[in-house]
Amino acid sequence: xxxxxxxxxxxxxxxxxxxxxxxxxxxxxxxxxxxxxxxxxxxxxxxxxxxxxxxxxxxxxxxxxxxxxxxxxxxxxxxxxxxxxxxxxxxxxxxxxxxxxxxxxxxxxxxxxxxxxxxxxxxxxxxxxxxxxxxxxxxxxxxxxxxxxxxxxxxxxxxxxxxxxxxxxxxxxxxxxxxxxxxxxxxxxxxxxxxxxxxxxxxxxxxxxxxxxxxxxxxxxxxxxxxxxxxxxxxxxxxxxxxxxxxxxxxxxxxxxxxxxxxxxxxxxxxxxxxxxxxxxxxxxxxxxxxxxxxxxxxxxxxxxxxxxxxxxxxxxxxxxxxxxxxxxxxxxxxxxxxxxxxxxxxxxxxxxxxxxxxxxxxxxxxxxxxxxxxxxxxxxxxxxxxxxxxxxxxxxxxxxxxxxxxxxxxxxxxxxxxxxxxxxxxxxxxxxxxxxxxxxxxxxxxxxxxxxxxxxxxxxxxxxxxxxxxxxxxxxxxxxxxxxxxxxxxxxxxxxxxxxxxxxxxxxxxxxxxxxxxxxxxxxxxxxxxxxxxxxxxxxxxxxxxxxxxxxxxxxxxxxxxxxxxxxxxxxxxxxxxxxxxxxxxxxxxxxxxxxxxxxxxxxx
Amino acid sequence: xxxxxxxxxxxxxxxxxxxxxxxxxxxxxxxxxxxxxxxxxxxxxxxxxxxxxxxxxxxxxxxxxxxxxxxxxxxxxxxxxxxxxxxxxxxxxxxxxxxxxxxxxxxxxxxxxxxxxxxxxxxxxxxxxxxxxxxxxxxxxxxxxxxxxxxxxxxxxxxxxxxxxxx
Numbered sequence: 068x069x070x071x072x073x074x075x076x077x078x079x080x081x082x083x084x085x086x087x088x089x090x091x092x093x094x095x096x097x098x099x100x101x102x103x104x105x106x107x108x109x110x111x112x113x114x115x116x117x118x119x120x121x122x123x124x125x126x127x128x129x130x131x132x133x134x135x136x137x138x139x140x141x142x143x144x145x146x147x148x149x150x151x152x153x154x155x156x157x158x159x160x161x162x163x164x165x166x167x168x169x170x171x172x173x174x175x176x177x178x179x180x181x182x183x184x185x186x187x188x189x190x191x192x193x194x195x196x197x198x199x200x201x202x203x204x205x206x207x208x209x210x211x212x213x214x215x216x217x218x219x220x221x222x223x224x225x226x227x228x229x230x231x232x233x234x235x236x237x238x239x240x241x242x243x244x245x246x247x248x249x250x251x252x253x254x255x256x257x258x259x260x261x262x263x264x265x266x267x268x269x270x271x272x273x274x275x276x277x278x279x280x281x282x283x284x285x286x287x288x289x290x291x292x293x294x295x296x297x298x299x300x301x302x303x304x305x306x307x308x309x310x311x312x313x314x315x316x317x318x319x320x321x322x323x324x325x326x327x328x329x330x331x332x333x334x335x336x337x338x339x340x341x342x343x344x345x346x347x348x349x350x351x352x353x354x355x356x357x358x359x360x361x362x363x364x365x366x367x368x369x370x371x372x373x374x375x376x377x378x379x380x381x382x383x384x385x386x387x388x389x390x391x392x393x394x395x396x397x398x399x400x401x402x403x404x405x406x407x408x409x410x411x412x413x414x415x416x417x418x419x420x421x422x423x424x425x426x427x428x429x430x431x432x433x434x435x436x437x438x439x440x441x442x443x444x445x446x447x448x449x450x451x452x453x454x455x456x457x458x459x460x461x462x463x464x465x466x467x468x469x470x471x472x473x474x475x476x477x478x479x480x481x482x483x484x485x486x487x488x489x490x491x492x493x494x495x496x497x498x499x500x501x502x503x504x505x506x507x508x509x510x511x512x513x514x515x516x517x518x519x520x521x522x523x524x525x526x527x528x529x530x531x532x533x534x535x536x537x538x539x540x541x542x543x544x545x546x547x548x549x550x551x552x553x554x555x556x557x558x559x560x561x562x563x564x565x566x567x568x569x570x571x572x573x574x575x576x577x578x579x580x581x582x583x584x585x586x587x588x589x590x591x592x593x594x595x596x597x598x599x600x601x602x603x604x605x606x607x608x609x610x611x612x613x614x615x616x617x618x619x620x621x622x623x624x625x626x627x628x629x630x631x632x633x634x635x636x637x638x639x640x641x642x643x644x645x646x647x648x649x650x651x652x653x654x655x656x657x658x659x660x661x662x663x664x665x666x667x668x669x670x671x672x673x
Numbered sequence: 674x675x676x677x678x679x680x681x682x683x684x685x686x687x688x689x690x691x692x693x694x695x696x697x698x699x700x701x702x703x704x705x706x707x708x709x710x711x712x713x714x715x716x717x718x719x720x721x722x723x724x725x726x727x728x729x730x731x732x733x734x735x736x737x738x739x740x741x742x743x744x745x746x747x748x749x750x751x752x753x754x755x756x757x758x759x760x761x762x763x764x765x766x767x768x769x770x771x772x773x774x775x776x777x778x779x780x781x782x783x784x785x786x787x788x789x790x791x792x793x794x795x796x797x798x799x800x801x802x803x804x805x806x807x808x809x810x811x812x813x814x815x816x817x818x819x820x821x822x823x824x825x826x827x828x829x830x831x832x833x834x835x836x837x838x839x840x
Contacts, residue, residue: 202691206694207698207702264747392740392744394740395733396740399733
């Protein structure tokens, strides 16, 4: 037989070149979506995917220690890059462990695609081993979810999932994959260009008339204020740049939400600091007293508004948001503008410039008076705290961390609680995507895995998880992942041996009865770090703070720093629950005001 | 406090697994009311269903409900028939009444006035079928109570706008 005939025979006998297993189709779709990293944990239902992963080199897999860590890592990856974070977990407990992270991503509008294994289609509904109704469980905590029942629709579904996750207001999307689909074979593969269904088309382009109305309101305002949030960051670096230009062109003051930090440079004098429950005195008073509020990509969260009935009573409100359901949800606004923040800001900026050229852009005299008032508020120096040599103040530790890391490409994540608020108050962000914190859901245990995801995306950057000792223990197992992949993450623990924010509320609201907020028998974090092959450092004296930070920065390995801070320190300023912006407490002395700090109405709020 | 309004909302959705759970879950999860809900496929070629919801809330809540519904990926269109102006609403009800003698005769007489049809009859019972507005059915059911009402099945509201325009 000649060689020619052999090859011809082989060609006719071989199956079509395009015959893939479901797992191969899945990975192909991920590669075509530009995915580079997956955070995951294997299990029975996803073994075929792991087998396919083993046989390729395009996708990197980071093996976490618990599925919850995988989702937070994907969130950190997504928020620090603007890309979609990808998670792969098994059925049943794999999926249920992912639920907290998915809810977190939904609340904070983080693009995540979570691939979950599922028992084979014929066993669904039979209470099979490791079966959970994943689409049922995740329906309220995802932007959308899918159960793939037909292998020919697998690739299209994955592409649609990515599109839904990243477009409009971003969010988490679950794709549930029964095992028979993963091992089945199909010739059908559709690329990312496969059309998205007609029902989903977020509005991006703002209404031009409304932009014009907004400009008119801005030109007439005497006490204007920009109130901006994470939506600006989600819109992309261009939107952040446009916001900065617009604020500077107008000379209006600007405040940011917790999620928005970095959307406007903290070092700019036009920045008033963070707004809300633990925001600055000047931000909250400006919110209360302004006559025009320009909300870009923020959602009037209850942590920002305080008592709704007393929220900024004298202002007209413009609300720019990509999600129509965010508008008029908590606060009725005068001018809603649905669309992408970047596009709206571009319209406002060019409109403002042409008005300025015509001399029709604002009342300089009124604006100067408004700034005089703001400077008086600012002079209160609301973030001041007692400086002492006796005990390490948590604020001091963060201030030193900021001073010793500024100028470097530094990404900060946090857990949830007092340390988170102090980080937001004392660490200054001049760039977007460098601040990763759990805002909406308030998920303790977010910071360490999130830092891991950030470090995977930025291997050479400095990534610090500003943590509390209680929060970090919720996902401490991820130190093992951090070690395995040689990720030089720094965990900077402000250790007060209390769930600090719980303790603070118990002090202010519950007569100082510290019910279950003190943790006895905490681990020795230095030894704990060492057992996870990390470097452990400790500071117990004020004089040691700089040294441990410098040492932490010098070490090229993962580091856990245990900073023993003042156990009784509280986070101020604070708008007590149920109070208005101009009723904020500045410090410990304020709580002794007549009538007490917290009203009865406020007691029921969280 | 702003007054609570009652709205009838039509939602056109892709007829896919879980869509009803999505809509119902949205209402329960966010604490909205559902007074009535009907759903059936109305376009078999495109696999689209029409959900008709009757809900109540302040104007701000109603606005939220519509925005939240529109945000669901499989939703094509949300239309507030109450806000949109003239529309017709109909419900179908099956009403079982047990009784003899004068009460039985009276129930039949009232059914006639309401243009309800007896679609099942035994020596001591009727099943009436009637279509009409929710109010009309409510009124009929109330009248049947002293006459031996024992069971009611209602479909919930189906609604459509008046005039030549389609949704």
